[in-house]
Amino acid sequence: MPKIAADGEYLTVLNLFATDAPEKQDSLLGAMREIxxxxxxxxxxxxxxxAGQEKPGTANFIQWRSTEDLEARYAGEEFKHRTMPLFTEITTSIRLLQNDVTFTQQKPELGGVTEISPGRDDYTVIEIFGVAQENQDDLVDALGPSQDWLLEVPGYRTHTVLRGLRARGLDGSFVVTYAQWNDKESYDAFRAVSETERSAARQKTDARVAALATSHDWNTYRVVHTRSAGE
Structure with missing residues (x-):
């Protein structure tokens, strides 16, 4: 089962595919499983x-040894002439994001480990924030260490902050958060808290993120398949 750690060991790639119909999501999932x-x-x-939950789409959380290995994959004939044309046909957008994991946080009972697997029941939230290059470090801090108050939120499990390095299908600098919750109900309840009812710590970090981010997009997901090298 893959683990997420801010140890610099791997290049982390998030391939995000949006589509406009559940049946196209099914086609995407089938093609991704095959690959x-x-x-x-x-x-x-x-x-x-x-598999996308709030909106149709898919996400692939991929770990690579290095940027050079990933670029060799992108340069391959299979990727250029089979994989990308297939995905382009059934998607409304494709974003291939290369990242460095900079921060992870977990509920104490998880033992300091963030695992991703279809064997777990996490309700996963992936958010992408656009940011000016000169503000990227500040946004990473605002989305990571400054959100230790999340540990007290019912239903929260973990979150990870990824610093964007380079991308295809997304212009400019960016930061990604990958969060795990108990279920949809607890995440929806968290989002539904009005600004005036939020804790002072949450209001402070929300204001900081709003001041730094130039764009924001998100979707929720369930993990449906995983495989590691050597399996």
Whole structure:
């Protein structure tokens, strides 16, 4: 089962595919499973496929040994002439995001480990924040260490902050958060708290994020498939 750690060991890639219909999401998931199950690329470590919940789409959380290994995959004939044309046909947007994991936080009972697997029942939230390059470090801090108050929120499990390095399908600098919750109900309740009823700590970090972020997009997911090199 893949683990997320801010140890600099892997390049983390988030491939986010949006579509406009549930049946197209099913087609995307089928194609992604096929690719993951046959993956044997030099430097590939693991892939974990997520099915969109709030909106149709998919996410693939991928760990690579290095940027060079990933770019070799992108330069391959299969990727250019089979994979991308197939995905382009059934999606409304494709974002291939290369990232560095900079921060992880977990409820104490999780033992300091963030795991991703279809064997778990996490309700996963992925958010993408646009940011001016000169403000990226500040946004990473606002979304990470400054949100220790989340540990007291009912239903919260973990969250990870990823600093965007480079991307295809997304312009400018960015930061990504990957969060795990007990269920949809607890996450919806968290989002539904009015601004005036939020804790002072939450209001402070919300205001800081709003001042730094130039754009914001999100979706919720369930992990449906994973495979690691050597399996």
């Amino acid at each position: 993951v199950d046959s993956a044997a690329y030099p430097g590939w470590i693991s892939s974990t496929v997520h």
